[in-house]
Amino acid sequence: MDSVASRIVKARQYAQERDRRVRVHKFEVEIDGEHAKHTITYNNGSWTCDCEESQLRGVCPHIMAMEEILGESVEPAVTAQGV
Numbered sequence: 001m002d003s004v005a006s007r008i009v010k011a012r013q014y015a016q017e018r019d020r021r022v023r024v025h026k027f028e029v030e031i032d033g034e035h036a037k038h039t040i041t042y043n044n045g046s047w048t049c050d051c052e053e054s055q056l057r058g059v060c061p062h063i064m065a066m067e068e069i070l071g072e073s074v075e076p077a078v079t080a081q082g083v
Contacts (some may be wrong), residue, residue: 018071018073019071019072019073022073023073023074024042024070024073024074025043025044026041026042026043026044027041027042028040028041028042029066031062031065031066033051033061033062036051038050038051038060038062040062040063040066042066042074045074045075047059047063047066047077049062049063058077059077059078063077064077
């Protein structure tokens with residue numbers, strides 16, 4: 001049981017220190033928007049969303065929501081894309 005308990009303690013420590021320990025490299029998620037579902041991808045600092053606003057401006061509320069959810073584990077779209 002000691003090894004299980006120590007793994008749980010270590011996992012909690014990593015989770016609490018996520019902004020310092022975790023870096024996301026790529027993912028794809030779906031967000032239910034007000035009028036449609038949108039797919040957001042992140043690949044080594046590059047953000048994309050299939051919504052019109054993202055296509056026009058390079059950033060959108062869907063991307064900004066994911067930035068807020070993930071915190072410092074990802075590069076911000078504004079900095080990454082110079083917007």
